[in-house]
Amino acid sequence: MNVVFISPHYPPEMAGFTRGLAEVGANVIGVGEGSAAALPNATRGHLADWVSVPKLFDEESAANALVRALRGRKIDRIESLWEPTVLLAARVRDLTGVPGMSRDTVLGFRDKQLMKERVARAGLRVPLSRRVTTVTEARHAALEIGFPVIIKPIAGAGSADTFRCDDGPELERALARMSHIGEASVEEFIDGEEFTCDAISIDGRPVFESVTQYHPRPLIARSEEWVSPAQLTFRDPHERALAGGVELGRNVLAALGMGSGFTHMEWYKKSNGEVVFGEIAARSGGGHLIDMMNWANDIDVYREWARAVCWGRFDARVARRYHVAMVFKRALGQGRIARIEGLRELRAACGPAWVGDHLLPVGTRRRNWKQTVVSDGGVALRHPDYRTCRALMEKAIGELTLYARP
Numbered sequence: 001m002n003v004v005f006i007s008p009h010y011p012p013e014m015a016g017f018t019r020g021l022a023e024v025g026a027n028v029i030g031v032g033e034g035s036a037a038a039l040p041n042a043t044r045g046h047l048a049d050w051v052s053v054p055k056l057f058d059e060e061s062a063a064n065a066l067v068r069a070l071r072g073r074k075i076d077r078i079e080s081l082w083e084p085t086v087l088l089a090a091r092v093r094d095l096t097g098v099p100g101m102s103r104d105t106v107l108g109f110r111d112k113q114l115m116k117e118r119v120a121r122a123g124l125r126v127p128l129s130r131r132v133t134t135v136t137e138a139r140h141a142a143l144e145i146g147f148p149v150i151i152k153p154i155a156g157a158g159s160a161d162t163f164r165c166d167d168g169p170e171l172e173r174a175l176a177r178m179s180h181i182g183e184a185s186v187e188e189f190i191d192g193e194e195f196t197c198d199a200i201s202i203d204g205r206p207v208f209e210s211v212t213q214y215h216p217r218p219l220i221a222r223s224e225e226w227v228s229p230a231q232l233t234f235r236d237p238h239e240r241a242l243a244g245g246v247e248l249g250r251n252v253l254a255a256l257g258m259g260s261g262f263t264h265m266e267w268y269k270k271s272n273g274e275v276v277f278g279e280i281a282a283r284s285g286g287g288h289l290i291d292m293m294n295w296a297n298d299i300d301v302y303r304e305w306a307r308a309v310c311w312g313r314f315d316a317r318v319a320r321r322y323h324v325a326m327v328f329k330r331a332l333g334q335g336r337i338a339r340i341e342g343l344r345e346l347r348a349a350c351g352p353a354w355v356g357d358h359l360l361p362v363g364t365r366r367r368n369w370k371q372t373v374v375s376d377g378g379v380a381l382r383h384p385d386y387r388t389c390r391a392l393m394e395k396a397i398g399e400l401t402l403y404a405r406p
């Protein structure tokens, strides 16, 4: 089983998937820029081979370089779980005839307007939306859809350059800040709670599902620095309150022609119970979501993803034991972390519910909170009871504080 895995070391969770591939018996051929010598040891140890391409993000030249490098070898799978390279993987599959989703199918998971069109065509509820390339088109779209609207880049990520506009002047302000964006989407604003539905599928059939709720909604977390962004993975995604989202998830996978691999979908639940599609990607979720699925179930999702794509099997027994909460913290002040308050008390309050922390140690420079989903690090905890898990999560939000100074 020879598996080409693009970017086996970055973002950091890819190292886990590379390990998973090696553990299920794949010869992993890593692809990236630069030399294998620069890879972290842990990743290099799981690779059978390394192919260097000059520019990973130049899809055409990278695809051609990869096809040349792989010529004459028997390749069974070409995989990528990193958003900027999922299309590259698909293109090389198309060029080489290696099985897996075509580039056109993967585009349905990458182009936000195309995905909504395909999902809507299957009769599923998506926000009203228009693809726009000029300021005039954006104004027309907003009037047609009706305020409030969301305006965001077609190929956005991490809520970057995404704005809620309640009226014309707010739209003008947003447009002024988006002049560097070539193509945007203007959408009906959906008021509600925001969830993910993450899945591993085999030939389009989900064999593992997990639902996580964002607290608060990512756009708010990204707009206000004082927020501690938190997320809670539900012990059992098949509980009744989540059924609409899980069903939507399955229907979306069918509508988009999902094959085998990971998907990360976001969906909204309005106060009247209506469930609305947000977006979907043909990759794993970031922000420690994979670890949270592991802690909820005491399994190894990294390895099971690998088993699913290599052998068409998912062998883990999913325990559905814990609700898992992750709370990310942003230090007060600028510069380096100077002090952490409330950690000892939080650990004591959690007792066996404590999973661990990855807070930046004292002395480390703060991260740019706008550019990272993991803030200045976070804490994780888990509990079989939802209310207890939620209460401990609130405690971490309210009573754990990092301070920074220049």
Ligand SMILES: Nc1ncnc2c1ncn2[C@@H]1O[C@H](COP(=O)(O)OP(=O)(O)O)[C@@H](O)[C@H]1O
Pocket (backbone or CB within 6 Å): 127, 150, 152, 156, 157, 158, 159, 160, 162, 187, 188, 189, 190, 191, 194, 217, 218, 219, 220, 266, 278, 279
């Ligand atoms: N139509 C919408 N209605 C309400 N909120 C939205 C809408 N579209 C986006 N948002 C908010 O903006 C965030 C980022 O948008 P999203 O489409 O998920 O793009 P990305 O996560 O790739 O940046 C969402 O998590 C949500 O909080």
Ligand SMILES: [Mg+2]
Pocket (backbone or CB within 6 Å): 158, 159, 266, 279
């Ligand atoms: Mg999103």
